[in-house]
Amino acid sequence: MVKKATKKTAKKPIKKTAKKTASKKISPNDQAVASLLELIRITSTVMPVDVDRALKKAQGVEEKNTTASYAMDIISDNIAIAKTKSQPLCQDTGTVIFYVYHPAGFHQIPFTKLIHKAVMTATKKGYLRHNSVDSLTGENAGTNLGPGHPSINYVEHTGKTLEVKMMLKGGGCENVSAQYSLPDTGLSAGRDLDGVRKVILDAVIKAQGKGCGPGVLGVCVGGDRADSHKHAKKQLFRKFGERSKNKELVKLETEIVETCNKLGIGPMGFGGKTTILECFIDHLNRLPASFFVSISYMCWSYRRQGAIFDTKTMKLKKWLY
Numbered sequence: 001m002v003k004k005a006t007k008k009t010a011k012k013p014i015k016k017t018a019k020k021t022a023s024k025k026i027s028p029n030d031q032a033v034a035s036l037l038e039l040i041r042i043t044s045t046v047m048p049v050d051v052d053r054a055l056k057k058a059q060g061v062e063e064k065n066t067t068a069s070y071a072m073d074i075i076s077d078n079i080a081i082a083k084t085k086s087q088p089l090c091q092d093t094g095t096v097i098f099y100v101y102h103p104a105g106f107h108q109i110p111f112t113k114l115i116h117k118a119v120m121t122a123t124k125k126g127y128l129r130h131n132s133v134d135s136l137t138g139e140n141a142g143t144n145l146g147p148g149h150p151s152i153n154y155v156e157h158t159g160k161t162l163e164v165k166m167m168l169k170g171g172g173c174e175n176v177s178a179q180y181s182l183p184d185t186g187l188s189a190g191r192d193l194d195g196v197r198k199v200i201l202d203a204v205i206k207a208q209g210k211g212c213g214p215g216v217l218g219v220c221v222g223g224d225r226a227d228s229h230k231h232a233k234k235q236l237f238r239k240f241g242e243r244s245k246n247k248e249l250v251k252l253e254t255e256i257v258e259t260c261n262k263l264g265i266g267p268m269g270f271g272g273k274t275t276i277l278e279c280f281i282d283h284l285n286r287l288p289a290s291f292f293v294s295i296s297y298m299c300w301s302y303r304r305q306g307a308i309f310d311t312k313t314m315k316l317k318k319w320l321y
């Protein structure tokens, strides 16, 4: 359900901005940076409603006085403190990913500069940790800016709205994401949905104790290696409960969650009933010679948010999650 943006914007940093804007008219560019900054703050510090609900349900499912229940209680406390104090849900604020859905005629180059400015400010304010380093030297510029970071993806649509979605993807869960090339003889996984099922389960088993579960899986069947990975991660923008449009994949999504939660891996790999909260699967065309299955594993700290921007004022109009 879409909520009014004002519900989440009544925090101190934005109040300060609002005071300034009352005395001095703010330009659309400055407003865009303020709105992007607020989007980053909410993404980093407030658990989306659908994920929060699923985590609470999982907390209720774990047996009391077990390590799994203890882990779920800590996660729950963490979520409450992060929201109250407007502090990051996890010290690893991850790879910063944006998807910008825009109408025809939208200028991407200037908007990229505004995103960079917002990311730098968010880093200074502590909504984002200094997380992005030079891959060759290890040097940290302290800005979260550099080649490939943040990851900004533009999509032109036929509507008139400007919609910005973002995700903070932690390093630990990214490390346990995987890609398989079917057939996989070691797993007896052929080029069919049963083979897909086998490799997804293999990825979840290999992720146990790592990746900070309970996790969520974004899966892509097909595509080339690069698009397959990207499309798998993009599935994590779906709302909890949003099933695939393909009946066979709906069955597989449901089966994967049920099977994973019987593996006994549990929260943080401590044992228990909740290994996976959700599984989103989609498919892309592939070459007859290739059959890739990509699995993007997201940790409990499931930070994704989105908002519709007013294209004239650049104020936030509606939250998407």
Ligand code: SF4
Pocket: 090, 091, 092, 093, 094, 169, 170, 171, 172, 173, 174, 211, 212, 299, 300, 301
């Ligand atoms: S995997 Fe997720 S919960 Fe674990 S440290 Fe990284 S961001 Fe935090």
